Amino acid sequence: MEGLRRCTTTDATPLHTLEPMRRTVFNRVFAVVYTCAILALLYHQAQTLHHSTTPVSFFVSLSLLISDLVLGFMSIALQPLRMLPVRRKQFPENLERVMKKGDYPALDVFICTADPYKEPPISVVNTALSVMAYDYPTQKISVYVSDDGGSMLTLFAFMEAAKFATHWLPFCRNNHIVERSPERYFGSNHPWNSDTDKIKMLYDAMEETVKHVVEMGRVDDAYINSKGEQEAFHKWVDGFSRQDHPTVIQVLLNNSKDKDITGELMPNLIYVSRQKSRTSPHHFKAGALNALLRVSATMTNAPIVLTLDCDTYSNDPKTPLRALCYLLDETIQSKIGFIQFPQRFREINRDDIYGCEFLRLFVINPTGMDGLRGPSYVGTGCFFSRRSFFGPPSTFVAPEIVQLNPNNVVQMPIESEEILTLAYKVAGCDYENNTKWGYKIGFRYGSLVEDFYTGYRLHCDGWKSIFCNPDRPAFHGDAPMSLLDALNQTKRWAIGLLQVAFSRYSPIIFGTRSMGLLMGLPYAHYSFWPIWSLPLTTYAFLPQLALLNGVGIFPKVTGLWFYLYLFLFIGTNLQDMFEFVSAGGTFRRWWNDQRIWMIRGLSSYSFGFIQYVFMSLGIATLGFNVTSKTVDDDEQSKRYDQGVFEFGVPSPMFVPLIITAIINLLSFLWGLVLIIRGRNVEELCLQMLITGFVMVNCLPIYKAMLLRSDKGKIHAETIIVASFLACALYMVASLIFK
Ligand SMILES: O=c1ccn([C@@H]2O[C@H](COP(=O)(O)OP(=O)(O)O[C@H]3O[C@H](CO)[C@@H](O)[C@H](O)[C@H]3O)[C@@H](O)[C@H]2O)c(=O)[nH]1
Numbered sequence: 010m011e012g013l014r015r016c017t018t019t020d021a022t023p024l025h026t027l028e029p030m031r032r033t034v035f036n037r038v039f040a041v042v043y044t045c046a047i048l049a050l051l052y053h054q055a056q057t058l059h060h061s062t063t064p065v066s067f068f069v070s071l072s073l074l075i076s077d078l079v080l081g082f083m084s085i086a087l088q089p090l091r092m093l094p095v096r097r098k099q100f101p102e103n104l105e106r107v108m109k110k111g112d113y114p115a116l117d118v119f120i121c122t123a124d125p126y127k128e129p130p131i132s133v134v135n136t137a138l139s140v141m142a143y144d145y146p147t148q149k150i151s152v153y154v155s156d157d158g159g160s161m162l163t164l165f166a167f168m169e170a171a172k173f174a175t176h177w178l179p180f181c182r183n184n185h186i187v188e189r190s191p192e193r194y195f196g197s198n199h200p201w202n203s204d205t206d207k208i209k210m211l212y213d214a215m216e217e218t219v220k221h222v223v224e225m226g227r228v229d230d231a232y233i234n235s236k237g238e239q240e241a242f243h244k245w246v247d248g249f250s251r252q253d254h255p256t257v258i259q260v261l262l263n264n265s266k267d268k269d270i271t272g273e274l275m276p277n278l279i280y281v282s283r284q285k286s287r288t289s290p291h292h293f294k295a296g297a298l299n300a301l302l303r304v305s306a307t308m309t310n311a312p313i314v315l316t317l318d319c320d321t322y323s324n325d326p327k328t329p330l331r332a333l334c335y336l337l338d339e340t341i342q343s344k345i346g347f348i349q350f351p352q353r354f355r356e357i358n359r360d361d362i363y364g365c366e367f368l369r370l371f372v373i374n375p376t377g378m379d380g381l382r383g384p385s386y387v388g389t390g391c392f393f394s395r396r397s398f399f400g401p402p403s404t405f406v407a408p409e410i411v412q413l414n415p416n417n418v419v420q421m422p423i424e425s426e427e428i429l430t431l432a433y434k435v436a437g438c439d440y441e442n443n444t445k446w447g448y449k450i451g452f453r454y455g456s457l458v459e460d461f462y463t464g465y466r467l468h469c470d471g472w473k474s475i476f477c478n479p480d481r482p483a484f485h486g487d488a489p490m491s492l493l494d495a496l497n498q499t500k501r502w503a504i505g506l507l508q509v510a511f512s513r514y515s516p517i518i519f520g521t522r523s524m525g526l527l528m529g530l531p532y533a534h535y536s537f538w539p540i541w542s543l544p545l546t547t548y549a550f551l552p553q554l555a556l557l558n559g560v561g562i563f564p565k566v567t568g569l570w571f572y573l574y575l576f577l578f579i580g581t582n583l584q585d586m587f588e589f590v591s592a593g594g595t596f597r598r599w600w601n602d603q604r605i606w607m608i609r610g611l612s613s614y615s616f617g618f619i620q621y622v623f624m625s626l627g628i629a630t631l632g633f634n635v636t637s638k639t640v641d642d643d644e645q646s647k648r649y650d651q652g653v654f655e656f657g658v659p660s661p662m663f664v665p666l667i668i669t670a671i672i673n674l675l676s677f678l679w680g681l682v683l684i685i686r687g688r689n690v691e692e693l694c695l696q697m698l699i700t701g702f703v704m705v706n707c708l709p710i711y712k713a714m715l716l717r718s719d720k721g722k723i724h725a726e727t728i729i730v731a732s733f734l735a736c737a738l739y740m741v742a743s744l745i746f747k
């Protein structure tokens with residue numbers, strides 16, 4: 010395929026518009042006031058530190074100063090995102106006025122999967138079907154599935170999917186279906202006719218076969234229909250494992266010869282499991298995506314690339330047209346690296362107890378970045394210009410062979426001998442040795458959050474990005490459905506972000522230098538995300554341990570400084586809540602979001618930090634722990650729907666949470682005793698307030714410790730370990746404070 014064609018639009022038929030949000034002026038004023046308040050507080054803390062008389066008061070003041078420095082840095086670094094939030098609109102209906110449908114650029118879709126048990130093949134198939142059925146010239150779509158699990162179960166599922174697709178695509182087209190993931194379509198209400206019955210039967214049959222095969226763990230001969238299929242499975246010989254196996258590339262649908270049941274040509278569907286070997290690094294998802302970039306270059310080389318996680322199915326068939334509204338606009342085309350749609354999730358419980366909707370991360374902050382250089386890349390639901398992977402807009406960095414050049418036009422059919430040989434070659438595990446892949450071109454290596462890191466590097470290279478957030482969500486995905494999954498996910502992110510923060514491309518230095526403070530600071534904020542754990546842990550323990558020892562550590566209620574504290578606390582939360590609710594959240598979801606923020610701060614961020622340090626010292630190695638996209642247990646999924654916390658399995662990640670719950674409860678009670686005994690309330694007020702606030706946030710933990718009897722409650726052993734540690738902590742604190 011050739012590069013993107015240009016076209017001109019007129020004011021009367023715009024492809025897209027942009028307007029600044031109304032809150033901009035308020036935001037700017039607030040940012041100034043807020044920054045001054047933070048500086049005043051820090052000044053006060055430094056003064057207190059300077060005047061401290063005893064080692065204990067010195068220790069306390071120093072801890073508070075460091076915590077508030079971190080809080081201050083994190084808050085101020087986020088302010089640039091409030092300077093120019095914008096709202097965009099696209100007009101896909103105007104597209105055909107500027108370009109004939111038949112001339113639309115080709116689109117390569119990448120779908121990554123890595124584990125047939127955590128990521129059920131039938132769901133991956135649904136994702137693929139939903140994009141194959143896009144309202145887009147079918148022959149221009151190629152779907153590449155990357156299977157890092159190297160699983161014949163996944164390949165089998167896709168063989169079935171290829172057959173089902175020949176019915177599904179015309180069905181969607183003829184009935185103007187909007188939900189093009191069959192699972193979603195059959196699960197929602199809509200008019201039913203005899204066609205629907207037929208297609209539902211076909212789908213059910215496919216689903217049953219695929220699920221059955223996955224349950225058995227292998228593909229029986231009885232399920233193999235043709236010689237071609239049989240040959241494909243012959244690759245799975247003894248010794249073939251997920252970590253060690255040859256490349257498997259299987260063209261399941263070929264757009265030059267395979268037709269649907271109405272005689273129209275189908276899109277390309279290609280299964281790719283890149284070669285793996287225990288001795289070559291594979292760089293997790295980034296490595297998988299680079300392999301797909303190369304394999305797709307040899308076969309179709311579309312100028313537009315859409316990356317999707319296996320769970321991110323399309324919820325709107327017109328989505329690629331929205332991306333075209335930018336990619337075809339010649340005034341901005343040459344600078345646009347990618348167009349990011351927000352991650353949205355379908356099956357989150359009503360109040361989102363694990364805060365997995367991440368409204369701030371996926372919607373609010375990108376709206377702010379959009380007014381600057383553009384949103385960061387979040388790994389899925391993102392349309393890239395293929396060119397952006399090959400150096401800055403102004404300086405092209407050529408790949409090692411010309412066939413991978415983004416402008417190369419593929420001349421041969423995808424199943425020809427030459428093409429397949431080359432495809433196998435570029436999917437090899439040693440192919441990248443001594444090349445620029447992962448460093449100068451392609452998705453960048455060196456971080457477990459390859460999405461964040463790659464987007465960041467593209468921005469540093471000078472590429473711009475667009476945040477496209479239409480009213481009807483373009484994609485839906487799955488969010489973690491147990492507390493441990495949610496914590497493990499953010500632990501992996503924490504590690505990946507620290508890898509960026511302490512790399513030679515650290516946003517705080519390299520980023521601010523190449524993009525200026527406005528983009529550099531927010532990126533620095535993200536990369537230092539895990540250091541939230543420092544102030545959060547301090548505020549969850551220090552005031553409480555002091556209180557338990559009858560020591561007051563904050564200014565009196567009557568003092569001016571007290572009001573400064575109050576202003577910062579209430580101001581931050583009110584603004585946060587306002588932004589959250591106006592981005593479509595509810596009050597309860599906001600409350601749960603701030604609660605899970607504390608929980609992560611006390612648990613996953615700290616664990617991530619420790620693991621990162623161990624890794625840097627060479628004591629531990631890193632892995633990409635894939636998030637499970639299913640819940641096997643009915644009871645558990647019922648508890649999730651009811652919004653009940655799931656502790657079920659014992660895990661060290663829960664221990665700090667339980668210690669916090671215990672210490673805060675005891676400290677609050679002891680504070681009450683002190684006050685009843687006549688201790689000055691003014692002196693302990695702030696400490697009591699903080700402790701009370703932490704306690705309210707700990708309510709689900711108290712419940713899971715004491716009041717529940719279901720399987721999701723906290724294990725007795727975890728409680729015992731935590732109580733023991735809480736005692737130890739109390740004793741150490743007593744030694745210090747006495
Ligand atoms: O070695 C690997 C590991 C993972 N994956 C795929 O990566 C995707 C994301 O994995 P998931 O377990 O769902 O992680 P999440 O934390 O939910 O994902 C977020 O964070 C990741 C970075 O940590 C990004 O890659 C994702 O796009 C982003 O949605 C899935 O499709 C996996 O199949 C691979 O292809 N190869």
Ligand SMILES: [Mn+2]
Nearest residue numbers: 318320487636
């Ligand atoms: Mn995911």
